[in-house]
Amino acid sequence: MVMIRRIGVLSCGKILGAVYGVMGLLFGALLSVISLISTGATMTQGEDAVAGILFGLGAVIFLPIFYGIIGFIGGMIMSLIYNLLANIVGGLEVEFDSPLTTPKSEGYGSTGFG
Numbered sequence: 001m002v003m004i005r006r007i008g009v010l011s012c013g014k015i016l017g018a019v020y021g022v023m024g025l026l027f028g029a030l031l032s033v034i035s036l037i038s039t040g041a042t043m044t045q046g047e048d049a050v051a052g053i054l055f056g057l058g059a060v061i062f063l064p065i066f067y068g069i070i071g072f073i074g075g076m077i078m079s080l081i082y083n084l085l086a087n088i089v090g091g092l093e094v095e096f097d098s099p100l101t102t103p104k105s106e107g108y109g110s111t112g113f114g
Contacts, residue, residue: 013076
């Protein structure tokens, strides 16, 4: 068993910010498609059609940014809480199939092949 005693706060924030940003892009694209379909289905003219198109476009731009920021902040808070509690109750135990080893590199730019 390997014990995870500490998680890098900035590292966790960056990875969760990226994951949530991708989720926001997917949700924004879905919301954009739904908005375009509903605008086309109602066959409205003028301001309503423009508002529907702008809403869909705004979802693709705004949601990834918003989700990414929330994921970054949430990841940092979550890792801070984990680090505090891991000191008190112990860390998370993880079991691997093979022992943890690091590959030996043969120099800068070595691919390890041949």
